[in-house]
Amino acid sequence: MTREFTGWHMLGLMLAMFGTIITVNLWFAYNAVATFPGVEDRNAYVASQKFEIERQAQDALGWDVTSRLEDGILSVTIKDAAGQPVQPQVDRAIFGRPTHVNDDQTPAFVWNGTAFTAPVVAGKGNYNLRLELIADDGTHFRRRFPLRAE
Template identity: 65%
Template structure:
């Protein structure tokens, strides 16, 4: 015995199919918004007004920066234009994933004579280090460094 395929069957297939698509899209949209780490700045216009001056002052320092994240040790080495190590004041530092803030931590840097080092709880993978430093002459220095933990 064969059943006849009616308009109601087609309607049920269409509503069910599109219902699944809409449910998946809503779930993905909710998760994207719920895990968004947040804004970089509250008012981008105000920040943009002094961006070029800040960048020129930062570039005038002519610092060469290298960073590593291995075995739970975060190392940030900064050298001046002559290759001498620089010990800046750490104003702010956040180490975290690019996609969510759940694993963010504030590294407690110490100076070892040539670089800033900190013990961190970073698993293997990709990390972002957001640094705000101050040069010995008071010049602010900001950098976002992408790291791969090994």
């Protein structure tokens, strides 16, 4: 005996489908908000007023800064305009995923004579190194370096 497909069956099917879609969307929205790292600056206008002055001071240093991630070793090389290694003070360094702060690490950089190196835990994928250095003249140097671990 065959059962008849009624309007109640169609209503149940539609409620199940749309209920699933709405539930998944709410779950994604919750996770997007719950893992958002937050604001960079409390007052963006004040930060924008200092940005150009700070950028010019950083550019005046003439540094060529590169970062590399190979086999769990993060290295940062800093050279002056003459190509000589520079050893500024590392004020702050954060290594982590670009999308969330759950796996952020603070690398313990060691100067090896030509570069700063630090072991980090990195699975495959994209990472950011947010680096803040202080030059000998007191100039703050800030950069974000996108990195990829294979």
